[in-house]
Amino acid sequence: MTKTSRRFTHIDTWVFDLDNTLYPHHVNLWQQVDTRIGEFVSAYLKISADEARRIQKDYYRRYGTTMRGMMTEHGVSADDYLAYVHRIDHSPLEPNPAMGAAIAKLPGRKLILTNGSTDHVGKVLERLGIGSHFDAVFDIVAADLEPKPAPQTYQRFLALHDVNPAKSAMFEDLARNLVVPHQLGMTTVLVVPDGSKNVVREDWELEGRDAEHIDHVTDDLTGFLQGLSETR
Structure with a gap:
């Protein structure tokens, strides 16, 4: 192609x-990261998994990454975010x-x-x-x-x-x-x-x-x- x-x-x-x-x-390796992003958003904002998912995908599309949206809208620490969401199984x-x-x-x-x-x-x-x-x-x-x-x-x-x-x-x-x-x-x-x-x-x-x-x-x-x- x-x-x-x-x-x-x-x-x-x-x-x-x-x-x-x-x-x-x-390989769907990114699916693991995607799941952990949802967990981070849910825990940080103290909201349900469904609401976190909605916010996660909205920020991803509008800001380029969910992290940038969380930083801009909620003052999230980039170091904390990256350390959490990339803690995955690379096997x-x-x-x-x-x-x-x-x-x-x-x-x-x-x-x-x-x-x-x-x-x-x-x-x-x-x-x-x-x-x-x-x-x-x-x-x-x-x-x-x-x-x-x-x-x-x-x-x-x-x-x-x-x-x-x-x-x-x-x-x-x-x-x-x-x-x-x-x-x-x-x-x-x-x-x-x-x-x-x-x-x-x-x-x-x-x-x-x-x-x-x-x-x-x-x-x-x-x-x-x-x-x-x-x-x-």
């Missing part, structure tokens, strides 16, 4: 989201040496841009066995707690790592997080579920694959990256 738009021959910096991008959607993740080899063959730098924490990133990459292939991680703390898709987050990322967006590609599972990168000149790749297993996502999270700001779509990131190495 590839749209013919911006290509990859000029790319020297490869930017990857983490969750549901570097591992398959159907469902399996090593992916084929992806690691494909990433290693890409010319130039490989960076991670995530709304998660570096601690969570480290655990995911360790389980996947691909951590050595990345040059740096830009997490929610580096973003000054402003999550994607906030424009200033991408600007901060580009400046901190001296990235030329016109020579960069970004891989993401949420179409809305690729709007600004595309505007900045990045080649965008939307990573979608392969349809083989059930995934736990909101309907809007699965939308956008036909949007103009999406240059390429893939349901097999490893295969897609292998293809890039073969065609360059």
